[in-house]
Amino acid sequence: MAKFRKRPIVIDAVQWTGDNAQVIAEFCPGTHAIHAADGSIAYLEIKTLEGAMSASRGDWIIRGVKGEFYPCKPDIFDATYEPADVATTG
Numbered sequence: 001m002a003k004f005r006k007r008p009i010v011i012d013a014v015q016w017t018g019d020n021a022q023v024i025a026e027f028c029p030g031t032h033a034i035h036a037a038d039g040s041i042a043y044l045e046i047k048t049l050e051g052a053m054s055a056s057r058g059d060w061i062i063r064g065v066k067g068e069f070y071p072c073k074p075d076i077f078d079a080t081y082e083p084a085d086v087a088t089t090g
Contacts, residue, residue, distance in 0.1 A: 027063070
């Protein structure tokens with residue numbers, strides 16, 4: 001079996017804090033807030049290439065290399081991504 005390393009790429013991402021749904025909607029078109037019975041936002045519905053996926057508070061919304069969007073759990077995001085030095089990544 002061969003081993004592979006993920007290529008270093010720079011992505012755009014916004015973390016959903018629970019009170020920045022408008023920022024997420026502007027970043028990721030087609031996002032819908034799903035409300036709980038008390039009127040608060042229970043979760044966000046993100047339009048992805050595979051269909052609608054839900055994002056919970058704390059999840060990161062990522063724009064991929066081809067402009068696609070998808071949610072990512074914070075522990076996976078932290079294990080996979082680190083802040084980019086934009087000056088060196090162009």
